[in-house]
C-alpha cells in the first residue's frame with residue numbers, strides 16, 4: 007500500500023450542504039430582515055413627513071402602500087413579542103446553542119440550524135414581514151423588467167469593455183504561465199501541483215477581481231457624468247433595470263473571461279504536467295465521507311489535550327499502550343455508495359505527532375484503528391493500567407475472539423486446539439486487485455467482519471503529517487446496515503489509539519475520512535472556478551450598487567473595503583461569537599487595567615465585569631451586523647480541495663449559489679431605492 | 689379639451705441645491721404651461737433662463753422642488769409615459785463606442801421593440817437623417833452635426849407622439865437647419881406634438897405655433913407667434929420692386945395722411961420676433977420681478 011501524498015485539507019469549518027439550507031434561510035430572514043425592518047420604518051417615517059402640499063411626484067416617489075404599512079405593523083408587533091420573550095427568558099433558541107471554548111482552543115464553526123423555538127421564530131417572522139414590506143415595490147419593479155431591455159443594457163457593458171480593449175488586461179493572466187514558478191523555486195514533488203494550483207488561483211483572483219471592481223464601480227457614475235444616462239432614463243426603462251443590466255453585463259463578461267482562464271490554466275497543468283513521483287497521487291479528486299469526531303477516554307468529559315501549539319486547530323491524545331484515550335469518528339448512517347460493488351473501503355488519515363520524548367530514530371508512531379458497528383459497541387477499560395477498550399457485550403466479544411481463531415485454524419488447516427494469533431494473520435490480509443477474486447485470508451476476514459461488525463488494525467505506523475490509509479472490508483458496512491445492535495450508537499465508529507509511549511497524536515475532525523471513490527481531476531478543476539465566479543458576482547454586485555449613489559472612486563473604495571473585509575470574515579466571526587476566550591475588547595481593556603491574566607475567568611459578581619461583559623455583548627452584536635454586510639468569502643474557496651485532491655461536492659456549489667443570491671438580494675433592493683431617489687441630472 | 693393637453697405644468701419650481709441641501713439657484717420659478725396636441729411649442733429665453741431645466745423636469749430627469757409636471761396626464765415621475773416620448777438632449781449624449789446602427793438598435797431595445805420592426809425603423813431613420821454612408825462608423829468619429837442627426841434619429845425610434853427637442857438646430861449648417869425645420873413641420877403634420885427650445889429666433893418664428901419666453905426662471909411672455917409679434921397700433925405694408933426715392937416717400941405720406949395716419953418711417957422689414965425678444969429681455973432686466981400674467985387675470989389688473 008503506497009501512502010498517498012495529498013489529503014492535508016484543513017477544515018476550519020464544514021462547507022454548507024443542502025441540509026443546511028433551512029437553517030440558513032431562517033438566519034437570513036433574521037439578519038436581512040433586521041436590516042429590512044430598519045429600512046422599512048425609516049422609509050415609512052420619511053414618506054409620512056412629506057407635507058401634503060408637496061408635489062405629487064415627490065409623493066409618488068415615496069409611495070407607501072397599505073401592504074407595506076400592514077407588514078411594518080406586523081413586523082413591529084413581532085419584534086415587540088421577541089423583546090418580551092427575551093426579557094422573560096422564554097422560547098430561547100436551544101437548537102443553535104453556540105458552543106464556546108473555555109480554554110481558547112479551536113472550535114469548529116457550525117452552520118445555523120432551523121429552530122422552532124419561539125425566540126428565533128419570532129425574529130424570523132418579524133424579518134420576513136419586513137422583507138415582504140420593503141420588497142413589495144422592488145418586486146413590482148422586477149415584474150416590469152423586460153428581457154430585451156436588460157439584454158440591451160448588459161450587451162452595452164460587454165461592447166464597451168471589448169471596444170476599450172479591456173482584454174489586454176486579462177492577458178496579464180498569462181504572465182505567470184510564461185515564467186513557470188518551478189524555474190525559480192525548488193519544490194518537493196508533492197508540492198508541485200499545490201503551487202501550480204495556488205499560483206493560478208492567485209493570478210485569476212487578481213486579474214479578474216481588479217478589473218471587475220473597476221468596471222462596475224465606474225460604469226453608472228460615468229454614465230451620469232457623461233450624461234449618457236439622460237437618453238436611457240428617458241426611455242421606458244425601470245431604474246432597477248439599469249442596475250441589473252449593468253450587473254449582468256459585467257458579470258457575464260467576467261464569466262466568459264473566467265471560463266477562458268480556467269481552460270488555459272487546465273491546459274497548462276495538462277501540458278506541463280507534474281514530476282513522475284507526484285503524478286500518481288496528484289490528479290485526484292477524492293470523494294470523502296466525513297464523520298463527526300469526539301474524544302473518548304475513561305473519564306467521560308475528556309476533550310482532548312491542548313499542547314500549546316499556536317495554531318490550535320488540532321487537539322491531542324496521549325500515546326501509550328496503557329492509554330485509554332481515543333479519537334473517535336462516527337457515522338450516523340452508512341451511505342449505500344460505500345457498499346456498492348467493492349471489496350473494501352479505504353480509510354485515509356493524516357495526523358500531527360507531538361513528541362514528548364525523542365522516540366526512536368526513523369520510526370514513526372504506531373496506531374491502532376478499531377472500526378465497529380452498532381453490533382460491536384465498545385466501552386472504556388475500568389482498570390487504571392489497562393489501555394484496551396472492551397466489548398460492551400462481553401459474551402459477544404468472546405464469541406468473536408473464538409470465531410476469529412477458528413477461522414484462522416480453518417485457513418491454516420489446524421486442529422481445534424492449536425494455538426493461533428488471529429490478529430497477526432488478519433493484519434496482513436490484503437484486498438484483491440480490481441477484478442480478481444479475493445485471497446482466502448481476505449475472504450475469511452470479510453466474512454468475520456460482516457458477522458460481528460468489528461475490524462481492527464494494530465501497529466499501523468504513521469509519520470508526522472504524512473497521509474496513510476487502511477482498507478476496511480466491505481463486510482463491516484454490510485453489518486452496519488443490518489438491523490440489531492445498540493440503536494443509541496452510531497452506525498460506524500472509527501476509534502484511533504496511539505500506541506507509542508511518550509508521543510501525543512494531534513487530530514482534528516477533517517483528518518480522517520472514508521474514501522467513497524474518485525472523480526475526474528478536470529471536473530474538479532472547473533468546479534473550483536465556480537467559487538471564484540460567485541466572488542466575482544458579489545464584487546461586481548456591491549460595486550454597482552454603491553455606484554448608484556456614490557461617486558465612482560468612493561464606490562470603488564467602498565466595494566473594495568467591504569469585499570476584502572470578507573477575507574477576514576472568519577476571524578471577525580470568532581470575535582463575535584466569543585470563540586476567543588479572552589472576550590471582546592471591553593473585557594480586554596478591563597483586565598488590562600487590572601493587570602489580570604487575559605484568560606482569567608471574569609468574576610461574575612463584579613459589577614464592572616458585568617458592565618464590560620455587557621459592553622462586549624453589544625460589541626459582538628455590532629460585529630455580527632458588520633459580518634452580515636461583509637461577504638463570507640472563505641466559503642467560496644475550493645482551491646484547498648483541488649490541490650489536496652478532494653472532489654468539490656456539487657451540493658456545496660449549489661449552496662454557494664444560494665448564499666451568493668442571499669447576499670446580493672438585499673444589496674439589490676437597496677440599489678432600487680437609491681436609484682429611484684436619484685436625480686440623475688442634478 | 690383636457691384630452692388635448694399633452695404637457696402641463698402647475699406652479700413648477702426648481703431650486704438647485706448642493707450636497708448639503710443649501711440653495712444654489714432657483715432655475716425655474718412657478719411655471720404654468722400647457723401644450724396642446726398637434727402644436728409646435730417653442731421655449732425661448734437667453735442662456736441660463738431655465739429652458740433645459742423645464743425639459744428635464746418634464747422628463748423626470750430632475751424632480752420638482754414644488755409644483756407638478758404632467759405629460760400625457762401622468763406625473764413626470766412615471767416611467768411608462770416615456771413610451772410615447774422622443775427626446776433629443778441639448779448635446780447628443782450617446783455612447784461613442786457604438787456606431788449609428790448599433791445606437792438605434794440599442795435604444796430600440798430599450799423600448800422593447802421586436803427586432804424586425806427595430807431593424808426596419810432604424811434603416812428608415814438612418815436614411816431620413818442622411819447618415820446612410822456613415823452608419824457603420826462609430827459615433828466618436830462623428831462631427832457635431834452628424835451627432836445631432838443621429839440624436840434626432842434616436843429620438844424618433846419609438847415613433848413618439850411627443851417630441852422634445854433641446855436646441856435641435858445647434859451645430860447644424862444652414863442647409864441642415866432648413867432640413868430640421870422641414871422635419872419638425874412634417875412631424876406636426878403627422879399629428880405629433882413638438883416641444884422645442886432654442887435661442888435661434890428665426891427658427892422659432894418659422895416653425896412654432898406658440899411660444900413662451902423665459903427669463904431668469906420666470907415666464908415672461910406666452911402666446912401664439914403671430915399674436916405676439918403683431919402690433920395692433922401699427923401697420924406694415926410690404927412691396928417689391930420699389931426704389932427708395934423722396935418722391936415715393938412724399939406720395940406715401942400723402943396717402944397715409946389722407947386716411948388719418950402718420951408715416952413713422954420705412955425701410956426693409958426686420959425680424960419682428962427678434963425685436964420682441966430683445967424688448968422682453970430689456971424690460972425684464974429693467975424691472976426685475978416682471979412676470980407674464982395670463983390674459984384672464986391681466987384684464988382685471990389693468991382695470992384697477
Ligand SMILES: Nc1ncnc2c1ncn2[C@@H]1O[C@H](COP(=O)(O)OP(=O)(O)OP(=O)(O)O)[C@@H](O)[C@H]1O
Pocket residue numbers: 687688704705712713714715733734735736737738739740741742778887
Ligand atoms: N445641475 C445644476 N446645478 C446647479 N445649477 C444649475 C444646474 N443646471 C442648471 N443650473 C442653473 O440653472 C439655470 C438654468 O439653467 P438651464 O440649463 O435650464 O438654462 P437654459 O435656459 O437651458 O440655458 P442655455 O440656453 O444656455 O441652454 C442656470 O442659471 C444654471 O446655472
Ligand SMILES: [Mg+2]
Pocket residue numbers: 739740741778854
Ligand atoms: Mg439649455
